[in-house]
Amino acid sequence: MKPRHLISLLDLSGDEFRRLIARGIVLKNHRDPDYQPLKGKVLAMIFEKSSTRTRISFESGMTHFGGTALFLSPRDTQLGRGESLHDSARVISSMVDGVMLRTDRHETVTTFAQHSRVPVINGLTDLHHPCQLLADMQTYFEHRGDIKGKTVTWIGDGNNMCHSYITAAMVLDFNLNIACPEGYYPLQSIVDAAGSRIRFFDTPLEAAKDSALIVTDVWASMGQEDEQKQREQAFKSYQVDADIMKAAQADVLFMHCLPAHRGEEVSAEVIDGVQSVIFDEAENRLHAQKALLEFLLCTNHL
Numbered sequence: 001m002k003p004r005h006l007i008s009l010l011d012l013s014g015d016e017f018r019r020l021i022a023r024g025i026v027l028k029n030h031r032d033p034d035y036q037p038l039k040g041k042v043l044a045m046i047f048e049k050s051s052t053r054t055r056i057s058f059e060s061g062m063t064h065f066g067g068t069a070l071f072l073s074p075r076d077t078q079l080g081r082g083e084s085l086h087d088s089a090r091v092i093s094s095m096v097d098g099v100m101l102r103t104d105r106h107e108t109v110t111t112f113a114q115h116s117r118v119p120v121i122n123g124l125t126d127l128h129h130p131c132q133l134l135a136d137m138q139t140y141f142e143h144r145g146d147i148k149g150k151t152v153t154w155i156g157d158g159n160n161m162c163h164s165y166i167t168a169a170m171v172l173d174f175n176l177n178i179a180c181p182e183g184y185y186p187l188q189s190i191v192d193a194a195g196s197r198i199r200f201f202d203t204p205l206e207a208a209k210d211s212a213l214i215v216t217d218v219w220a221s222m223g224q225e226d227e228q229k230q231r232e233q234a235f236k237s238y239q240v241d242a243d244i245m246k247a248a249q250a251d252v253l254f255m256h257c258l259p260a261h262r263g264e265e266v267s268a269e270v271i272d273g274v275q276s277v278i279f280d281e282a283e284n285r286l287h288a289q290k291a292l293l294e295f296l297l298c299t300n301h302l
């Protein structure tokens with residue numbers, strides 16, 4: 001039987017996504033050290049890019065569940081010396097119970113998954129960051145309840161996080177307002193698939209109107225460091241500040257996947273203010289991914 005993967009959020013139904021969120025909340029609030037559903041299981045974590053949250057949350061999650069996580073960097077494996085993805089996927093997946101992959105090209109994850117015998121989890125690519133959305137949505141549900149029918153606003157780069165918000169809007173059925181500078185829009189094919197739930201606005205202020213959640217991300221993602229100066233120019237009127245937060249609903253929340261640059265994509269006043277739930281969001285990477293690991297790696301779960 002083909003294993004289930006999490007390559008993008010479109011791999012989940014709305015019902016499964018909601019059950020993962022509910023399970024993440026239970027695992028967070030009732031930690032039982034004797035519950036070790038992944039005892040003896042191994043997760044290989046291939047990181048071709050830097051990480052704090054993703055690495056620590058998966059590693060801790062596997063440990064809590066009685067399993068082990070292997071950190072693999074391209075510097076130390078034959079993947080980094082050009083061994084084919086096909087061969088690497090066959091070999092690695094014959095020895096472990098799951099694989100998490102963080103890499104540049106989305107096709108690397110899809111190709112790896114095609115040849116893997118075990119579940120593959122996308123730990124971030126140039127197109128998607130689904131694990132972050134599991135945590136973001138758990139955070140929203142904890143603070144405000146179900147997000148169905150609500151309006152979320154994305155401000156800034158039409159990047160991997162923006163794409164993941166678009167797919168989350170499709171799966172969980174919420175509306176997404178987007179304000180991006182010219183030339184930094186999300187991929188049209190991803191936008192088209194989401195239909196009328198997605199609306200574009202000329203200014204962040206208009207996009208924020210009546211919003212229940214405002215989200216942004218860095219202006220230059222990993223690998224785009226050379227474009228920093230040019231992007232600072234393009235994005236300078238896209239900082240999430242107190243005026244933008246005021247345009248939204250009174251109970252609006254602010255999220256950012258982190259790492260953040262205060263004074264660039266978000267003012268310190270907003271990210272460190274009372275509407276910001278960034279540290280719940282970061283902690284929930286652990287709980288949400290434990291729910292995901294249980295779902296993908298334990299048979300008969302959910």
Ligand code: CP
Pocket residue numbers: 050051052053054055124132257258259
């Ligand atoms: N948000 C996130 O994925 O953080 P890391 O890059 O630290 O893993």
Ligand code: NVA
Pocket residue numbers: 124159160161217218220221222257258259
């Ligand atoms: N868009 C950012 C997200 C980091 C978690 C990046 O890809 O670098």
